[in-house]
Amino acid sequence: MTTDSGIQGIYFDNNATTMVAPEVVEAMLPFFSEQFGNPSSMHLFGNKVGFAIKQARQQVQTLLGAEHDSEIVFTSCGTESDSTAILSALKAQPERKEIITTVVEHPAVLALCEHLAKEGYKVHYLEVDGKGRLDLDAYRKVLSDRVAIVSVMWANNETGTLFPVLEMAEMAKAAGVLFHTDAVQAVGKVAIDLKTSSIDMLSLSGHKLHAPKGIGVLYLRRNTRFRPLLRGGHQERGRRAGTENSAAIVALGKACEMAMEHMAQEQTSVRALRDRLEQAIIATVPYSFVTGDPSNRLPNTANIAFEYIEGEAILLLLNKLGIAASSGSACTSGSLEPSHVMRAMGIPYTAAHGTTRFSLSRYNTLEEVERVIAAVPPIVAQLRKLSPYWGENGPVEEPEKAFAPAYA
Amino acid sequence: MWEYSEKVQEHFFTPRNAGAVQDANALGDVGSLACGDALRLSLKVDPETEVILDAGFQTFGCGSAIASSSALTEIIKGKTLDEALKVTNQDIADYLDGLPPEKMHCSVMGREALQAAVANYRGEEWKDDHEEGALICKCFAVDSVLIEETIRNNKLTTVEDVVNFTKAGGGCSACHEGVEEILTRVMAESGQTFAPAAPAPVAVAMPTPPTKMTGVQRIRKIEAALEAIRPNLQRDHGDVELIDVDGKTVYVKMTGACAGCQMAAVTLEGIQERIIDELGEFVRVVPAELMPKSERAYG
Incomplete structure (x- = not known):
């Protein structure tokens, strides 16, 4: 992609979405044309598609380390998977009226929980500390037989911080509570082996790992009590009715196969690029810091707060x-408040609005990283020149007092 | 990405009057750090004539906040304080060729900074009476605080009431769930229960069987419908002009602020309803730009 002025674009927003890998595009294209059949059909037009879906299911199974391929349920997106998991747990256990989640979840889970709270469910929101880490003692205290489901993200989309979901799933299992994880950001970047875990349900989204948008998966451990969100045809063994999005399913299978091949690369070369970017920016831009837990996070994500300016x-x-x-600023979201993740970590407003997330992929290069390292400091300096919180060479003394606007 | 006008982008990328004015004798600080907007306006005012000799801004905020600050300083330089106080937030938005609805509060902040600076110069205390809530209606930029207060003050009980009093929910209708929630909350304060109006058997707008009209009569009726709507449009600095009537299609041209307004489609729907009422027959109102080229009497 090039800009209007012909500059080669640099894409450091891979936690938002990723480029569809060329091999993935190639794999899916026949399923728009000659392989257009309905996989449910008896004839040869449908048969081959059915076979391709079966293969894709196994490719997803391998990446997740699931025990059976029938534990993979194709959905339309991560959000659908999250909703299906949580609503299923409530439907299947009507006597349980509580949910445990965290304050830093993606809106796909948070907004649903807020809605369920209005319908009378009790939601326990686990808090995080300044580095975005959970307190497992607080979690243990709210686990009870009144809880229908625990839903905790594997990796945070804004900071990349990893939650101890394997341990939390064990704790849930010991308490007899279902455990779901929104692993949309983690799948493909960290190794996952569900068969040796106690995770009952897991959501993933194709477009975060170089598959197209519009395809997701709900992993559903065998023997987990389940109630479908969509009823209708027998597709996905009756657990998600609706004609299969066969091209996208094939694409996701291919993307999972490629993610498996490149897993080590995420942890080595992508991590090295991220670290170089982050360290150079922090070293050259005064009053900037990394948010989240730098020692325990996704290898591709750098979230940097630039103080006294807006994202x-x-x-x-x-x-x-x-x-x-x-960015985690209020203005990029259309809401009035900065990112709920930054607020939950207690990041002051003067920094929270200036948080900027750089999220890399295996398609990024060192040359791109160096270009961004060169670009950032002058931009920050230019905006600080306009800021009422910034003096000649640094923040004004006691910024909160020097500039106290008339309403707050 | 927001749809920023060329003018907004230009004022953001090359802001005018950035920084504090030397020897300023008026300062206005407004904004809310929680919302990510804060603006300090500094003015140098001629004590004899009260003419604003120089204006500068320092802004912590997004692209449109910086552009609005820049525009404000350009607008008010050379004006007297009294003249400057007449500048509305709409003037600031107009100067920038419009702002997205979510960003109109940036222009409000500009006007408030000006009021605060003038009060500071005159030794008065400026008090902000404006509280901002979450944006509910994105079509007409109406926030929750305004909706709540309007419901309370006017004892509103239905979504339709809220639309009529605040415009909120009068466009795409996607925010009606949010409006219902506010109604439920506010009505509960006075012990009332919000009861969503059961979809009353709608008196189907079956146009009264049209009595055959001549072409001229029809056009007069259409003109009359447009006349009735015109004051509403003019209030928003816009207008509408009838271009042609071709069978069941009425071609109009939106002018002034209505031209290119994001709400044009909603406005057209309103105009269409009005004309259908007046004519007693179904017609489609279409922007003149969509008129088949061969039939255009102009350019």
Whole structure:
């Protein structure tokens, strides 16, 4: 992708979505044309498609380390998988009226829980500390036979911070509670072996791992009590009715196969690029810091807070140079508050609005990293010049007092 | 990505009057750090004439906050304080060729900074009476605080009431769930229960069987319907012009602020309803730009 002025674009927003891998596009294309059959059909037009879906299911199974391929249920997206998991647990155990989740979940889980709270369910939101870490003692205290499901993300989309989901699933199992994890950001970046875990349900989304948008998976451990969200045809063994999105399913299978092959690369070369980017920016930009837990996070994510400036302005200036990133500022979301993740970690407003997320993929290069390292410091300096919280060479003394606007 | 006008982008990328004014004798600080917007306006005012000799801004905020600050300083330089106080947030938005609805509060912040700076110069205390809540209606940029207060003050009980009093929910209708939640909450304060109006058997707008009209009569009726709507449009600095009537298709041209407004489609729907009411027959209102080229009497 090039900008209007012809600069080669740099895509550092892979936690938002990823480029579909060329091999994945190639694998899916025949399923729009000659392989158009309905996999449910008896005739040869359907038969081959059915076989391709079976293969894709096994490719997903391998990446997740699931015991059976029938534990893989194809859905339309990560959000559908999350909703299906949580609502199923409530439907299947009507006597249990409580849910445990965390304050930093993706809206796919948080907004659903807020809605369920209005319908009378009790939601326990686990808090995080300044580095975005959970307190497992607090978790243990709310686990009880009143809880229908625990839903905790594997990796945070904004900071990349990893939660101890394997341990938390064990604790849930010991308490007789179902455990679901939204692993949309983790799948393909960290090794997962579900058969040796106590995770009952897991959500993944194709477009985060170089498959197209519009395809997701709900992993459903065999013998987990389940109630479908969509009823209708027998597709997905009656657990998700609706004609299969065969092209996207085939694509996801291929993307999972490739993710498996490149897993080591995520942990080595992508991590090295991320570390170089982060360390150079922190070293050259004063009053900037890494958010989340730097010692325990996804290898591709760097979330940096630039104090005293606002994120959307940073993104607009980066975009002008062809650099794509994202921000936790209020203005980029259309809401009035900065990111709930930053607030949950207690990041002050003057920094939370300036948080900028760079999320890399295996398609990024060192040359791109160096270009971003060169681009960021002047942009931050330019915006700080405009900021009422910034003096000649640093923040004004006691910024909160020096500039106390008339309403707050 | 927001749809920022060229003008907004230009004022963001090359802001005018950035930084504090030397020897400023008026300062206005407004904003809310929680919302990610804060603006300090500094003015140098001629004590004799009260003319604003120089204006500068320092802004912590997004692209449109910086552009609105830049626009504000350009607008008010050279004006007297009294003239400057007449500048509305709509003037700031207009100067920038419009702002996305979610970003209109940036222009409000600009106007408030000006009021605060003038109060500071005159030794008065400026108090902000404006509280902002979560944006509920994205079509008309109406926030929850305004909706709540309007429900409370006017004892509103239905979504339709809220649409009529605040415009919120009058566009795409996607926020009606949010509006119902606010109604439920506010009505509970006075012990009432919000009862969603059961879909009353709609008196189907079956147009009264049309009595055959001549072409001229029809056009007069259409003109009359447009006349009735015109004051509403003019209030928003816009207008509408009838271009042609071709069978069941009425071609109109939106002018002024209505031209290119994101709400144009909603406005057209309203116009269409009005004309159907007036004519007693179904017609389609279509922007003149969509008129087949061969039939255009102009350019």
